[in-house]
Amino acid sequence: MSRKLLWVGAAVLLVLPPFYLDAFWLQSGLFAMSAAIGAIGLNVLTGAAGQLSLGHAFFLALGAYGYIWLAGGDERTAGIELTGLGLPTLLAAVLAVLLAGLVGGLFAPLAGRLRGASLGIATLALVFLGQHVLFRAEGVTGGANGRDVPPLNVFGLEFADSPEPVLVLGIPFNGLEKLWFLGLVLLAGAAWFARGVLASRPGRALNTIRDHEIAAGALGVPVARTRAAAFVLSSMYAGLAGVLFALIYRRTVPDTFGLALSLDYLAMIVIGGLGTVGGAVLGAVFVSMLQPLLTRYADGIPFVAASGSAGPSPAEAARIIYGVVFVAVLLFLPTGLAGGLSRLTSRLRRRRPGTTPNPPASNPSREESTA
Amino acid sequence: MSVPELAVRGLTVRFAGITALDDVSFTVAPKTLHAVIGPNGAGKSTCFNVLSGVYRATEGSVTFGDAELTKLPPHKIASLGVARTFQNLALSDYLTTAANLQLGRHRLTRTGFVTAGLHLPSARREERAQADKVREVAEYVGITEHLPLPVGLLPYGVRKRVELARALCLEPRLLLLDEPVAGMNGGERRAMVETIGRVREVMDLSIVLVEHDMALVGRLADEVTVLDFGRRLTTGTPAEVRRHPDVIRAYLGKSAEEDPAAAPRTNDTPAQGQGENP
Numbered sequence: 268m269s270r271k272l273l274w275v276g277a278a279v280l281l282v283l284p285p286f287y288l289d290a291f292w293l294q295s296g297l298f299a300m301s302a303a304i305g306a307i308g309l310n311v312l313t314g315a316a317g318q319l320s321l322g323h324a325f326f327l328a329l330g331a332y333g334y335i336w337l338a339g340g341d342e343r344t345a346g347i348e349l350t351g352l353g354l355p356t357l358l359a360a361v362l363a364v365l366l367a368g369l370v371g372g373l374f375a376p377l378a379g380r381l382r383g384a385s386l387g388i389a390t391l392a393l394v395f396l397g398q399h400v401l402f403r404a405e406g407v408t409g410g411a412n413g414r415d416v417p418p419l420n421v422f423g424l425e426f427a428d429s430p431e432p433v434l435v436l437g438i439p440f441n442g443l444e445k446l447w448f449l450g451l452v453l454l455a456g457a458a459w460f461a462r463g464v465l466a467s468r469p470g471r472a473l474n475t476i477r478d479h480e481i482a483a484g485a486l487g488v489p490v491a492r493t494r495a496a497a498f499v500l501s502s503m504y505a506g507l508a509g510v511l512f513a514l515i516y517r518r519t520v521p522d523t524f525g526l527a528l529s530l531d532y533l534a535m536i537v538i539g540g541l542g543t544v545g546g547a548v549l550g551a552v553f554v555s556m557l558q559p560l561l562t563r564y565a566d567g568i569p570f571v572a573a574s575g576s577a578g579p580s581p582a583e584a585a586r587i588i589y590g591v592v593f594v595a596v597l598l599f600l601p602t603g604l605a606g607g608l609s610r611l612t613s614r615l616r617r618r619r620p621g622t623t624p625n626p627p628a629s630n631p632s633r634e635e636s637t638a
Numbered sequence: 639m640s641v642p643e644l645a646v647r648g649l650t651v652r653f654a655g656i657t658a659l660d661d662v663s664f665t666v667a668p669k670t671l672h673a674v675i676g677p678n679g680a681g682k683s684t685c686f687n688v689l690s691g692v693y694r695a696t697e698g699s700v701t702f703g704d705a706e707l708t709k710l711p712p713h714k715i716a717s718l719g720v721a722r723t724f725q726n727l728a729l730s731d732y733l734t735t736a737a738n739l740q741l742g743r744h745r746l747t748r749t750g751f752v753t754a755g756l757h758l759p760s761a762r763r764e765e766r767a768q769a770d771k772v773r774e775v776a777e778y779v780g781i782t783e784h785l786p787l788p789v790g791l792l793p794y795g796v797r798k799r800v801e802l803a804r805a806l807c808l809e810p811r812l813l814l815l816d817e818p819v820a821g822m823n824g825g826e827r828r829a830m831v832e833t834i835g836r837v838r839e840v841m842d843l844s845i846v847l848v849e850h851d852m853a854l855v856g857r858l859a860d861e862v863t864v865l866d867f868g869r870r871l872t873t874g875t876p877a878e879v880r881r882h883p884d885v886i887r888a889y890l891g892k893s894a895e896e897d898p899a900a901a902p903r904t905n906d907t908p909a910q911g912q913g914e915n916p
């Protein structure tokens with residue numbers, strides 16, 4: 268009952284921002300949504316299946332540039348001959364996600380056989396390879412200068428600014444306002460799907476592969492195939508996050524998709540909580556909202572420099588802070604923020620009389636001989 | 639579902655420098671309980687690891703009915719109805735007992751990434767049906783009260799039972815138990831032996847059991863194979879084996895003259911784990 272209320276409350280809160288917040292916050296929030304989608308995917312792979320991936324940025328790039336290339340047209344800007352298929356944008360978005368999955372699938376022989384840290388090293392190669400290709404393939408990516416992102420058009424509804432924006436409750440609905448709702452829908456769908464996977468047969472198989480690979484095999488789990496499937500799924504989540512990312516920023520540069528982005532994603536799932544959807548979302552919001560918060564309130568925060576003066580920039584400060592939080596979580600909150608939060612709420616609930624009691628306390632008595 | 643014969647023929651397993659199994663042969667007749675005994679390092683666990691596809695045989699064959707197990711990957715062997723437990727527990731500590739048992743249902747269920755992700759009715763239906771089955775097995779093994787708890791919180795003896803229950807969830811035709819009562823106290827031991835005896839009576843399966851305790855083996859086994867330093871010393875009924883001079887010398891050591899059923903030479907404490915092999 269109270270749980271349902273909580274969800275309704277959250278839904279209402281999430282619908283409000285376009286009516287109250289400016290473009291800066293909308294963009295930051297949308298970025299957090301895109302990050303959350305990507306982090307959910309990484310958490311299926313790294314959290315649930317124990318497979319380290321440093322290549323998440325590569326698959327984000329595939330989604331972003333896949334969309335741009337599939338939807339964009341042939342054009343010439345700044346002396347660079349750009350190519351594109353000019354497909355309908357919705358189709359391009361779907362195909363971009365599939366493309367990320369397909370490339371993830373090509374990686375399956377490695378993703379299935381390598382375990383844990385060794386996969387991390389193999390995927391590291393992907394990031395570097397990806398960066399190289401992105402800078403070189405100017406016709407697709409626009410090179411170092413980047414390329415404009417064609418706005419998404421879903422059956423006539425265009426997710427772009429227009430000279431005469433629609434008014435919703437007196438508020439002009441431009442690209443970001445519309446994208447906000449698209450982001451919510453995509454995130455909700457992504458979370459719903461991942462919960463379904465993690466809570467049932469495939470999720471348990473992934474967990475068992477993580478905890479005891481040999482036992483998983485002996486119980487009938489095709490270990491390599493299941494790992495490869497998790498890799499493909501995680502790639503598709505990254506692809507979707509990449510598409511949304513491109514739509515939010517309207518221009519994409521290859522620099523974005525470097526190793527640092529992959530590490531950001533790892534930080535998100537560790538900070539938020541490994542192996543759960545809630546953990547991924549929480550971590551993504553934390554990591555990706557830190558920098559905008561610091562940027563906006565730099566003047567009020569002692570050690571962060573406002574633009575132009577000495578000291579760490581908001582971006583650097585954000586990295587430092589989440590680096591510290593990362594270590595603190597590793598040391599003190601092995602289940603991440605999500606785990607800590609759920610422990611806190613269950614403790615509060617236990618204190619309050621009259622509410623549903625928790626499952627039996629965690630000290631099962633030693634089983635006696637009569638069985 | 640019929641239970642075929644398990645035939646181990648000329649099985650040899652070599653690791654760098656060590657011959658863990660040397661030309662071992664034995665046959666497990668359908669629906670019997672076959673014990674494999676031998677001192678520490680005799681190659682018992684290695685034998686199980688070959689049977690379940692974890693290790694490759696250097697030479698020899700293992701057939702279960704028509705299937706040649708030495709050529710199959712572990713999950714294919716499991717899908718033939720071969721289930722095993724591990725000497726040093728191999729459970730997912732963070733998952734609940736129920737979820738661990740549900741994994742035992744993996745080979746008998748279908749739900750994949752897409753059906754699970756889309757929350758399709760078939761996935762929910764299957765999940766519910768499996769939960770019922772899991773409950774049934776848990777009751778049978780006497781661990782119902784532990785179903786909602788993470789396995790990591792359970793005492794060692796209970797976890798051993800959880801592993802047995804997980805193996806039973808596979809509905810096996812061949813059950814491989816690697817030292818199922820090792821590290822248990824007297825009461826837990828008796829209960830486990832009683833459960834294994836009941837499984838054997840009631841279910842349609844063959845059991846291969848690795849155990850140190852001669853008295854226990856004598857009570858449960860139809861046939862016993864004795865391994866020593868990777869070689870098979872003898873196979874026979876428990877009574878025959880106990881009288882075999884090589885067995886008395888190799889396995890029971892000097893204490894044999896005093897009491898053949900007494901604690902064997904190498905009564906290790908597997909709770910600490912004893913090898914890096916699974």
Ligand SMILES: Nc1ncnc2c1ncn2[C@@H]1O[C@H](COP(=O)(O)OP(=O)(O)O)[C@@H](O)[C@H]1O
Nearest residue numbers: 653658677678679680681682683684685913915
């Ligand atoms: N993976 C492995 N690599 C190298 N040697 C192994 C491996 N597994 C087992 N052995 C060796 O094989 C021999 C038999 O071991 P094991 O089958 O575990 O014996 P038991 O289960 O009878 O105590 C031991 O000498 C052990 O050290």
Ligand SMILES: [Mg+2]
Nearest residue numbers: 682683684725
């Ligand atoms: Mg052993």
